[in-house]
Amino acid sequence: MRPQSEVPPAAAPVDAERAESALLEHYPRLARIGYLVLPPSLGRSRRVLTAHALAQRSLQAAHRTGTADGALPPPRHPGRTEEAGPGYAYVRREVLRGALAAGLPRRLRCRPHRVQLPPVLPLAWGLRLFPHSGGADELALEQRLSEIGPGARAVFVLRGLEGLADGEVRRELAAAGVADPHAALTEADGVSAPYALLLSPEFDPCSLQARPPDLPRRRRYARAAVAAVAALLVCGALLGLPGDGWGHGAPSAPLYARNPAAEAALDPGALRVVPATFWRRSPRTDFTAWPTRGDRTEDTRLLRRALAVWARPGTGVRTSATPRTPAGPPMGAPQLLYAGEVGASAVVLFYDGLRVVRYAEPRNADPSKGAVLDFARVDGADVTSAGALVVDRAHGRVRYLTAPWVRSVRVRDLLAPDRAPRALHRSRDGVTAPLTSPATASGCRAWDALELADAAAVRLVTDLGELAPARLTSGPPARAHDVAGRAEFESWARTACLLPAVRSHGVRSVNSWTYATQPLPEGNGSAQWLCTRAETWRGTGSRVLAQFQAPSARPPGSRPPGAVAARAEDSPACGTRTPRVLAGVLWKSHGGRWYVLAAGSEQFASLTTSGGVTGRARGRLLAVPAGAGDRARLNGRLADGSQVGALR
Numbered sequence: 001m002r003p004q005s006e007v008p009p010a011a012a013p014v015d016a017e018r019a020e021s022a023l024l025e026h027y028p029r030l031a032r033i034g035y036l037v038l039p040p041s042l043g044r045s046r047r048v049l050t051a052h053a054l055a056q057r058s059l060q061a062a063h064r065t066g067t068a069d070g071a072l073p074p075p076r077h078p079g080r081t082e083e084a085g086p087g088y089a090y091v092r093r094e095v096l097r098g099a100l101a102a103g104l105p106r107r108l109r110c111r112p113h114r115v116q117l118p119p120v121l122p123l124a125w126g127l128r129l130f131p132h133s134g135g136a137d138e139l140a141l142e143q144r145l146s147e148i149g150p151g152a153r154a155v156f157v158l159r160g161l162e163g164l165a166d167g168e169v170r171r172e173l174a175a176a177g178v179a180d181p182h183a184a185l186t187e188a189d190g191v192s193a194p195y196a197l198l199l200s201p202e203f204d205p206c207s208l209q210a211r212p213p214d215l216p217r218r219r220r221y222a223r224a225a226v227a228a229v230a231a232l233l234v235c236g237a238l239l240g241l242p243g244d245g246w247g248h249g250a251p252s253a254p255l256y257a258r259n260p261a262a263e264a265a266l267d268p269g270a271l272r273v274v275p276a277t278f279w280r281r282s283p284r285t286d287f288t289a290w291p292t293r294g295d296r297t298e299d300t301r302l303l304r305r306a307l308a309v310w311a312r313p314g315t316g317v318r319t320s321a322t323p324r325t326p327a328g329p330p331m332g333a334p335q336l337l338y339a340g341e342v343g344a345s346a347v348v349l350f351y352d353g354l355r356v357v358r359y360a361e362p363r364n365a366d367p368s369k370g371a372v373l374d375f376a377r378v379d380g381a382d383v384t385s386a387g388a389l390v391v392d393r394a395h396g397r398v399r400y401l402t403a404p405w406v407r408s409v410r411v412r413d414l415l416a417p418d419r420a421p422r423a424l425h426r427s428r429d430g431v432t433a434p435l436t437s438p439a440t441a442s443g444c445r446a447w448d449a450l451e452l453a454d455a456a457a458v459r460l461v462t463d464l465g466e467l468a469p470a471r472l473t474s475g476p477p478a479r480a481h482d483v484a485g486r487a488e489f490e491s492w493a494r495t496a497c498l499l500p501a502v503r504s505h506g507v508r509s510v511n512s513w514t515y516a517t518q519p520l521p522e523g524n525g526s527a528q529w530l531c532t533r534a535e536t537w538r539g540t541g542s543r544v545l546a547q548f549q550a551p552s553a554r555p556p557g558s559r560p561p562g563a564v565a566a567r568a569e570d571s572p573a574c575g576t577r578t579p580r581v582l583a584g585v586l587w588k589s590h591g592g593r594w595y596v597l598a599a600g601s602e603q604f605a606s607l608t609t610s611g612g613v614t615g616r617a618r619g620r621l622l623a624v625p626a627g628a629g630d631r632a633r634l635n636g637r638l639a640d641g642s643q644v645g646a647l648r
Helices: 016-025 027-037 044-057 060-065 086-102 136-147 150-160 166-175 181-188 195-199 215-239 260-265 300-311 486-493 496-502
Strands: 128-131 208-211 317-321 335-342 345-351 355-362 371-377 388-394 397-402 408-413 448-453 458-462 470-474 507-519 526-536 543-549 563-569 582-588 594-600 604-611 615-618 621-626 632-638 643-645
Touching (some): 016 027, 016 086, 044 128, 086 150, 150 166, 150 195, 166 181, 300 335, 300 345, 300 355, 300 371, 355 388, 470 486, 496 563, 507 621, 582 604, 594 604, 594 632, 604 621, 615 621
Parallel strands (some): 470 507
Antiparallel strands (some): 128 208, 335 345, 345 355, 408 448, 507 526, 543 563, 582 594, 604 615, 604 632, 632 643
């Protein structure tokens, strides 16, 4: 017998018009619930269409049942989202019921549920629709939700998105047909991700991006269909010819011709293997000089599997690529950087002149556990950006394969500038011991970066969720240099927690420099204005942040991060091409009075504000009294007389 809290209340008739009104008002939320509860094995594009189909079908039962105008709604419970009305509660339950049915196992002799089949409507021809990509936290949550059952996913969504208490969640699950709601709640307790991630665009099936389907595969299917029709016609014609028909010796190749270049790219024996000491005499100091390392470089089976998956990844392969990085097969025999066992995986690293490709599989090559294929664009790498690559990432920790010219590796916590860096052990092959990755951490209590020391310099790099770590520098754009000195480390201590803004964006380097120091009104000390610019491997998509670092009485390492005053994408500001920046903030003094503060780089001769606050200042610093909530338009005039707006 079910516990009292798991027995669904008696179904009361729901007015179809109320249900339709609730659906129209809360349609994006209902579609998001369906998308999150549906099994991830359906694929993102089909989950989007099925989630919309579930939301749209939720009215059918209400229209079939009907109700009198005086029908009573089901009793409401405090704290539930049913304040939106019984109509919303009804359509939500129908969406849950359909999404849970999609996760039921298919049986050969049983008719599948309607939701387990591709939806008839809505339907997209020639396009793949899926939500916008999120960061590493959203990817980790997606992976975790795929590992639990449909009932547990529904529990996590009802708790986090709908704010229901556990007793109310049990009633909803029981009404939706879950056999054991209590077990589903227990399984959902193992998901530790914050509920706020459920509101991410990663899980919004109403805010979509469109991409073409697998065009080469579609063309192959079309050509195969045309060839099949032509073959049928030819065979029919040949049946009517006397004798044996057409003879041998036709000049055309078979339908699936064997291409020598493609075969060479899949041959482990054709891989480019670099000797251990080649980097010492190499004319270039980049990935082409990296020696081939690892304890499985002679394992042709592993190498053949890695090359085959690279050329034709199957449905069980988890593939990722940095933005604008082609994920196609190799254009020829690539260079083998590493092949060996790292942690619980067998890892292979390739380099083809444009990309670094990482293939990973379980040590025992168990195909049921799938494989991982990662792509990262690294063209134009040099000694400053080819110092390390991520060779393993698991359970929030990361290992690196370091360049042969790196003499020592140390770990520095950017949030503790006064703390000396600690040494990090490396194997004979250059693989480091695991360390916590800040790219996947849920908070910002520490930020471990690597110091790579070679014969010429000590370079600071950090993991931003990709194969190639990003180099961190300081100084004006034309004179950017490796981070050194107490002042620069203290500046990065208040900047590091802003780096998630450029995570998983194909970032090559991040430069942060102080472009102005401004005395604050009323003797409140001096503030620092910094510009932080992230450059990408692909050249486009750079991101710029102007930050305001107010003075703080806390010791270094415990001071709050800088406040982002302005941001821009694909802007030349703060770079070598346009090494200037102008930004402003609304600031409150210790005495409780508000000011508009602004600062520009050394190119500015005067600043003006208009709109809600009017003021003018000679030079590149401005402080104008204002009120709480005031908004001002900021402009500056350069020394040559030209007018420039603020960063945006």
